[in-house]
Structure formats: structure tokens, C-alpha cells
Amino acid sequence: MPSIHDLAAIELVRRRLKFDRYRLRQVRNAFYKKYLPAAVALEEIAEPHRTALAAEVEFHALTLESRHDSRIDGATKLIFRTSAGLLIESVILRLTTGRTTLCVSTQVGCAAHCDFCATGKMGIARNLSAAEIVDQLVQANQLLAAESRSVRNLVFMGMGEPFHNEEQLEASIQLLIDPACFHLNPRRLLISTVGIPEAMTRMAQRHPQVRLALSLHSARQDVRRQIMPIAERYPLEVLRQALVEVFALQGHEVMIEYLLLADVNDQSDDAAALIDYVRDIPVHINLIPYNPIAEAPHLRGSDRPRREAFSAQLKAAGLAVTTRYSLGADIAAACGQLVRQEHRKNAGAARVVTLKSNPPANVS
Numbered sequence: 483m484p485s486i487h488d489l490a491a492i493e494l495v496r497r498r499l500k501f502d503r504y505r506l507r508q509v510r511n512a513f514y515k516k517y518l519p520a521a522v523a524l525e526e527i528a529e530p531h532r533t534a535l536a537a538e539v540e541f542h543a544l545t546l547e548s549r550h551d552s553r554i555d556g557a558t559k560l561i562f563r564t565s566a567g568l569l570i571e572s573v574i575l576r577l578t579t580g581r582t583t584l585c586v587s588t589q590v591g592c593a594a595h596c597d598f599c600a601t602g603k604m605g606i607a608r609n610l611s612a613a614e615i616v617d618q619l620v621q622a623n624q625l626l627a628a629e630s631r632s633v634r635n636l637v638f639m640g641m642g643e644p645f646h647n648e649e650q651l652e653a654s655i656q657l658l659i660d661p662a663c664f665h666l667n668p669r670r671l672l673i674s675t676v677g678i679p680e681a682m683t684r685m686a687q688r689h690p691q692v693r694l695a696l697s698l699h700s701a702r703q704d705v706r707r708q709i710m711p712i713a714e715r716y717p718l719e720v721l722r723q724a725l726v727e728v729f730a731l732q733g734h735e736v737m738i739e740y741l742l743l744a745d746v747n748d749q750s751d752d753a754a755a756l757i758d759y760v761r762d763i764p765v766h767i768n769l770i771p772y773n774p775i776a777e778a779p780h781l782r783g784s785d786r787p788r789r790e791a792f793s794a795q796l797k798a799a800g801l802a803v804t805t806r807y808s809l810g811a812d813i814a815a816a817c818g819q820l821v822r823q824e825h826r827k828n829a830g831a832a833r834v835v836t837l838k839s840n841p842p843a844n845v846s
């Protein structure tokens with residue numbers, strides 16, 4: 483059954499059923515831009531075409547398994563189930579500015595194995611399809627409609643390394659910016675990556691307005707290799723060249739994500755290495771507090787005085803720095819944490835992620 487997001491396949495269905503192109507446009511507007519449920523959007527088409535189209539098109543690639551609302555801030559975690567019973571998560575962040583951001587997953591699990599990440603401890607099961615990626619937005623917007631809210635910014639920062647699923651990432655971006663579908667401003671899309679240099683450059687070439695965030699976490703190769711195995715393959719000097727190229731192509735600052743881990747990457751020497759690393763590259767540095775996970779008992783977040791000292795050192799060197807505060811601390815804020823909890827709870831009912839030592843075929 484073709485997905486509603488497969489525009490070419492749906493056009494063939496429309497021709498075969500012989501109903502007006504304008505009516506299909508109305509359905510899409512209702513579904514993508516007014517966030518109406520599929521059954522309501524389909525009311526834009528008269529019978530018998532409505533029933534025929536409903537029987538031939540898949541509107542949702544995922545099933546909402548559960549929703550977890552934070553009692554302390556505006557975060558909501560959504561757990562989705564794929565058709566094969568695998569679980570993934572998305573996070574709605576209601577910011578104090580009134581804006582809403584959605585963090586989406588691009589893979590079931592992740593092959594990058596970052597030491598500090600619950601998803602990285604799962605291994606990788608498979609890539610998500612573009613339909614599964616954008617369905618996270620469709621369903622989040624349908625929930626938010628009850629609050630008269632909608633997603634303004636979408637960040638590819640959930641489970642998975644987006645550039646390890648580059649083909650479906652690109653297909654999802656095409657849908658997100660397509661005027662016939664979601665019609666989002668590409669400036670409101672952000673891709674967070676552990677740093678796949680050639681994919682970063684390709685993305686900056688194809689979409690100069692889409693923002694990139696590099697999860698750096700250390701500007702010292704030995705430290706970065708210790709917490710992010712991918713650093714072995716892409717050493718810091720190669721990544722730095724990619725940052726230079728991305729800026730040359732996009733013309734706007736690149737985000738640098740830096741998780742502060744006590745006695746790992748939070749000392750004055752680490753800040754000095756970071757200052758040196760980004761010298762002459764326009765960047766914005768986000769310092770992120772660490773959400774501890776049971777699978778990494780050897781890691782602790784930096785305490786507040788250390789975070790402040792680290793930030794002050796960067797600012798004194800003239801860098802743009804923001805200290806982020808983690809939302810959803812009461813609903814397992816770390817990426818993948820809640821899915822792991824659900825797996826344990828549902829053991830037997832839900833299929834758990836299959837651990838593999840090798841990444842999927844299209845991992846760069």
C-alpha cells in the first residue's frame with residue numbers, strides 16, 4: 483500500500499480512481515497543514531472516491547505506543563512502534579518562548595556507540611524510512627492541535643545518526659520543505675551529527691539553509707576517541723576541514739554541541755583545546771548538561787561551578803556560548819532512555835532492538 487507521502491504513487495492512484503487533482507490537494511492541505519486526522523482530511527473528497535482512497539493509501543507508518551508528559555516542564559516523549567514492533571521515540575519541547583520544537587529519530591538504535599548515550603548502547607536494528615521519519619511530525623502536530631500549538635522547529639537529534647541514514651534523511655527533508663506537503667522553512671530544520679564529514683558537506687551543498695550541529699564533545703582526539711568511537715574513523719582535523727567547508731557553503735554559523743562530563747572533557751585544558759579548534763570558524767557553542775544513564779555508571783555530569791567556569795573561559799575568548807538546560811528530567815530525558823525502559827517493561831510483548839556489531843549497509 484503506498485504511503486500518503488509517496489507523491490508519485492498517490493498521483494497514479496488518483497488517476498486510476500479518476501477524481502479531481504484539486505481534491506487531492508485539499509486532502510493534503512488538511513492533513514499536512516491543518517494537522518487533521520486522516521479520516522477528517524479525507525472528507526475533502528466525495529464518496530465513492532473517499533472510501534476507495536482510504537483503502538488504498540497508508541496515512542501512518544507508525545503507531546503511537548505511549549505518551550509521557552513531564553510534570554516539571556513542557557516536554558513530552560512519544561514512543562512509537564514500527565510495523566515490525568520496534569520502538570522509537572520523539573520528543574516535543576514546549577519552550578518558554580511559546581515556540582514548539584520536535585526532536586525526531588532517524589534510526590531504530592544507533593551504530594555510533596557513543597559512550598554517554600542510551601541509544602548508542604542498544605546497537606542498531608535498522609534505518610527508518612522517510613515515511614516513518616515524517617510520521618513523527620504528523621502525529622506530534624495532531625496531538626499539539628488540541629493545545630492550539632504546532633511544531634515550529636524540527637531537529638534530527640533523536641535516536642540514530644541522521645547521516646547513517648542519508649538517503650531517507652534527504653527524502654524526508656524533501657517532504658518537509660515541499661510546498662505540497664509540510665512546507666516548512668528549511669531554516670527551521672536542524673541536523674545533529676557526530677560528524678560524518680563528506681555527508682555534512684553534501685548536505686550543506688544541497689540545502690544551504692538547513693542548519694547543522696556537530697556533536698563535538700571534545701576537541702582533544704584522545705578524549706573524543708574514548709567517548710565517541712566514530713572519532714577513530716574521522717579524526718578532529720578532518721572534521722575541522724568539514725566545518726570550514728560547511729561554513730563556506732552555508733554562510734551561517736555552525737552549531738557545536740558539547741556535553742559536559744566531569745573530569746572527562748570539562749577542565750580548563752579542554753576549554754583551551756576547544757577555543758583553539760574553532761578559531762576563525764563562525765560557530766555557536768551549546769554546552770549541554772549530561773543526563774546520566776544506567777549503562778554508563780562511570781560518567782557523571784559536570785557540576786554547576788565547573789560548567790560556569792567552562793562557559794566563562796569560552797566567552798572570554800570571544801565565542802558565542804549558550805548553556806542548555808535539559809527538559810523532561812522526570813521522563814527519562816536522555817536520548818533512547820525511555821525506549822530502553824519500555825523494552826524492559828514490555829520484554830516479550832515488544833521486540834527489542836537487535837544488537838549488531840556492524841552498521842547498516844549505507845553507513846558511511
Ligand code: SF4
Nearest residue numbers: 592594596599602642
Ligand atoms: S549520541 Fe547520537 S550518534 Fe551517538 S550513539 Fe547516541 S544517537 Fe547515536
